Amino acid sequence: MSDNRSEAIHIVGARQNNLKHIDVDLPLNELIVVTGVSGSGKSSLVFDTLYAEGQRRYVETFSPYARQFLDRMDKPQVDRIDGIPPAIAIDQTNPVRTSRSTVGTMTELADHLKLLFARASQLYCRSCSRPVLRDNPDSIHADMQARAQQAGDPRVIIAFPLTIPDNFSEEEILSLLQSQGYTRIHSRMKSRLEVVQDRLRTSSAERARVIQALEAALRVGNGCVNVHPAAAEDSAGETVVVPPAPWKYSTALHCADCDLHYREPSQSAFSFNSPVGACGTCRGFGRVIGVDYGLVIPDESKTLGAGAVKPWQTQSFKECQDDLVKYAKKRGIPLDQPWRTLSAAQKKWVIDGEPEWVSWKESWPGVWYGVQHYFDWLESKAYKMHIRVLLSRYRAYTPCEDCEGSRLKPDALLWRIGNREDADGVMEPRMRYRQKQLAWTDAQLRVVPGLTIHDLMQLPVDRCARFFATLHLPSALLDEATQLLLGEIRTRLSYLQEVGLGYLALIASRARFPGGKCSVST
């Protein structure tokens, strides 16, 4: 016990669960082991009293806004606890946690990150990698001026697209437009019209007129407006070049250049614990269970004839081995060569079966089924206990191929936070998550600003803390709620650092924690 009374935690009158008014002093900065026979109250003292109070006080340090996201513990049955710092407990035996739980979910950092992403991240187009911004008349006007200046101040036509609905004829739509004062059509393609709103020169037109024209065009054009710069003219006033591409704008989450629409972000889109955000293939686990062919053909020096396919060497499935021998002879697949010397096409034949295969009913006998369809057939019988046991011997978890471990649907990973400098400061571009569905080149990925939520989850806590310490957010996004969230995230990250977990990534599974019950306090 410490001489200095302030250097210890003093518990007075603990009577949680079966504790009988216990007084105890615990020195700080020491490793303390609590032992005793089962039922003597070790957990009641350590978890239900000491940790519960530490956690309660830790939570009290947060704002009321943040507290709604945190688990609150009941006040323990105790007269007094003095000198207690905020505490964390790591209890591997907690039955509530699922295999989806990670350092990020346990510390609630995952919750804060998803809130932050829903509020303050920026969307980048999956096709062209440019930011997808919601345009408004002011931003369009500013962009028009900049582009017009670059293009030598051409005359421009402000137009909006309109699709003729199936139950209307073109004449009906044209007369409706006419009654609203729209008389000129800029272009038509099938059922899509482009209607002229106004023609002007950006440099000389009054701002109010341009804004008014844009507002009207956006209203009738359902949030879309196209600005067509006129082709340049030579000194004699003749058109010399083909008209340049229109400048496209949209008030929705819509990449006007690629004509791709995006969904509004929601918190749940950034959570792998929500059906909205979770990858559809692995349901948010990041891994899928499948046949592990390394277990099916464990010895590559064996020949097919001598039993390279392990599950077919038992009495129950000898028939399959006989089928294999019969069909291999017919198709000229060598039965007397070691598996490893077979060609890729021969191996594929053994495993995948023949391409003509449709189903057992239609194809068998006559078409070779392959190991894969044998396992599919086993799956269909998996309600039988002995089949389940057999399957479990040849199955293993493999990373989910669709989300590659990010656990999220592809669209959530188009949202990024921070600028290029923020991202470069903590994570090399080649280490950043790259969706396979993405059309971006390496060069595009390198310059796209910021990081995705999966990048942040993969970063060690130390680097994640550095990212949030210097994060640049556009001032328009920095409202009070976002500031609060950032504060919570920084506090929690520095807390993890203080307790020595700075090396862990937020996505690290709780299984990586040291085994058994252990509690850490500062």
Ligand SMILES: [Zn+2]
């Ligand atoms: Zn695009």
Ligand SMILES: [Zn+2]
């Ligand atoms: Zn997945």
